[in-house]
Amino acid sequence: MDESDAALLARTALGEERAFELLYARHATPLIAYAQSILGERGLAEETLQDTFVAVWRGAGGFEHRSAVRTWLFGICRRQALKRLRGRQPQTAPAEWAEGVPSTDPSPEAVVIARADAAAVAGALVTLSVQHREVLDLAFGARLSQTDIAEVLGVPLGTVKSRLFHARAVLARALPAEVERTAG
Template identity: 50%
Template sequence: MMDDDAALLALVARGDSGALARLYQAYAGRLFGYLLRLVGDRMVAEEILQDTMLAVWRSAGGYAGASAVSTWLFAIARRQAYYRLRGQAPPPPFEAVDRPDPAPGPEELAIAAAGGSPVAGAVGDLPDHQRDVVALVFVAGLPLAEAAAVLGIPVGTVKSRLHHARAALARTLATQEVPK
């Protein structure tokens, strides 16, 4: 899969919009889930996902293969989210790409359905650095090493943040009433 992703990215670098659409199909659900957990707003997460794919289109030639394509994509998504959260205007939309069906997929529907759950609320209350790690590892499903690469921190720090996040979630959820 990683070789296929790198090959797709090489095609994107050469201007193949079909390759970008295939990369989007492969990663949009996971990227959207991560972004939704990061920003907490479906519309903003969708906009950031589009900003991310535009950034991929523009910078695909700069991919050096030092990390997995998925790590590279999540790092771009994270950067785009922080640009948006800091109030910087995103780049103008890119219209030349044939986009796949924008209807939400199963992952997006599950994440949206959990949006009002006690767990989602507790995750939303975590500090940003813990919420980032939880979103990358549990929502996006990245391995610890890839999450560390996206965040630019050691794997041990990812493990520590996950440990503290789990403990905070357990404390928060233990104090909530269970519906009868």
């Protein structure tokens, strides 16, 4: 039976390298994908992953069990990635992301997204703001719950729901144009 993340982290806090290696093996792939989605470069994402696990090694004993270990790891990774972004030109989100209240019903936009092929989605993703890409990465790439996403991002749950709603809408609007380009 696999050890829980909490047990591995507790053993890591005691200096057990094997537990640390298992924690790394279990979480490195989604963390590097998340870092790359924030930074846009594989090399910077790899450096961020290294910094993340250095922080985990050093801070394992300080884990307070207020969240899942996985959520804690994504929070550390996010902070490390944002440190690397300092000094770069900040991107601003379009005003429409803050409009309206998200619906829990599947929308026409969600149907379009579900039917689009991966290449079209990848092309449309580049049209999204950083906030929209990040929330989609955490929800669909890392498969974190909305509550965990709110904790990682340090924002209220309602903000996460709003960002997800508007990210899907912006992505869905971008997809028809992207599908036409790839088909033509």
